Amino acid sequence: MKRVFGLLCGVVVAFSAPQSGHAQNLILSQSEISAALSHGPWPLPKQDDPSNRMSGNAAAISLGKKLFSSKKLSADGTLNCASCHRPDAGFTDGVAQAMGHTRGDRNTQALYNLKYQRWFGWDGRNDNLWAQSLRPIVRVDEMALRTTDLSEVLTGEEFAAPYSALFGSPPQLSEQQNLVNVGKLLAAYIETLTTEKTPFDRFRDALAAGDEAAAAVYPEAAQRGFRIFAGKGKCNFCHTGALFSNGEFHDAGVPYFVAANRVDSGRHGGIKALMKNPYTLAGPYSDDPKKTGAWKTRQLIRSHNDFGTFRVPSLRNVGRTAPYMHNGSIATLEDVVHHYSNIDLERLHADGELILQPLHLTKRESADLVSFLLSLTEVDD
């Protein structure tokens, strides 16, 4: 017996009935399958960053990886990028707020799949990865290195030869140029940090191939969770596409006080910073003569709604990036689901995030949604 699911995204998807030996069933409707297909394929096509001439350069990637782990990039030699972006912890740190030289206001974001992002950081104060990568080095609350000391670091035995081969002698370059170069080296390395296919991707691939037997291996609980994700939860309104993020900024109803008389203004402050930022795609440090992508910063329109909004994070490997939200205030995925299921409308403007409504999920529905979210995480071999 054949079940034909119809034309989905230009592909006729036909499935055989579940075969014996498969414990699960394919329970999604045609429209739900169509929604699932919109979250792939994965991985996305490889793409280098034209604003960074080190992008994809093997020598730069190697040097970037060394710099990522070098404590010489911090003022007192105690911190490196990996202090917060721990490779053994999903390139985040597992704590609510990052701890540099002082405790920060925000949760450390994982570094996976960043080359596909449009904006960087929770507030999007950078429009490219190399600018975002140089920022922690000089911020006083993070690694706090003085740019005047950077040339000395780069002329040290560990970095001098490979750095000079790529850029020339550090003392011959301006402090800012050396800083940008280090940002580009780090970015070249970080671009290589991509996630592999997940159980959801294999499910989606099977759907796209019309292989119902393979699709039916995907747990029913995760399928039911996806049904909520793309159905009444409307989670896919913001968590779109293969990255499970629209890359933009929203109010998720999370308080954003950081002290008794101080708030984290989120995207509002991010845009302010971006407007003064010399390291944008439109700026003089971009290596791209065509200034590809610079339009996005030029065309920014500020809104009162920017205040207290934060970038929608990708959900890939979400099972490894606890705690959650911009300030790490929610400990577990179960708690995140509870937060949205019981969203406090008092925190949202009546004409703001209209998509957010309390779902009042049952215990099983919540568990199903968590099952789906966990299926977006790589499975170790």
Next chain:
Amino acid sequence: MKFLPFVLLVAFAGQAQAQDLPLFDAHIHYSHDAVIQVPPEQAAKILREAGVTKALVSSSDDDGTQKLVAAAPEIVVPALRPYRRRGEIGSWMHDPTVIDYVEGRLARFEYKALGEFHAFGDDIETPVLQRMIALAKQHNLLLHAHSDADAVERIFKTWPDARVLWAHSGFDSPGKVRDMLRRHKQLWSDLAFRSDHASGKQVDEQWLAAFEEFPDRFMIGTDTFAPERWYYIKDHADYSRGWLASLPKPLAENIAYKNAEKMLGLLN
């Protein structure tokens, strides 16, 4: 070069004028959670430092407004919001106990307005809304309505002599707002939580036409709908002064504070 000092003086004077422009913020809330997280003295300090000389304040519940009146009596113009918590936004019109609350507060305190309240379309026909409009009439209060055009029409049908401040200008288009202002002489429009009328210091053409046709009807507002947004008041004031500076001075002053003062009868 000999004219340079004069040019600089004029330029500086213009800038100083823009920075000093008093603002009447016609859309401030100071609700139960804000009272805890931004104590009254701190809230008053924020308003003063932003150069907000007057503010139409309504809160869920009203205790916040009363506390702010005590902390900044020279600034706060109290409005009575018919909510005990913000969560009542979508249900209050079906809850007769709201009227008990409103009547109780009206008996105890002085107000200049009822609102900001949320009501759309035929919500206005509910007994709760009809009674509230009657109370506004009885106490000579402005109605601060977060409403669609239909609801605004129904308010004026219920009480033709009502004075209505249309919150957020109904999030409607400048053309529709102009149409409504033409139809109703006692309708004013606040620009709170909308960003389409000005980008940076550049005023949108269609909105400019609206401001020019109705120079005495528009006013600004921050809308502190969550406690954290108290820390947006200063930025909002800066933004407002920025685009107001591009308007002719009399029009800028009207929108900045004079229209709200006249609307609320604060001028002698």
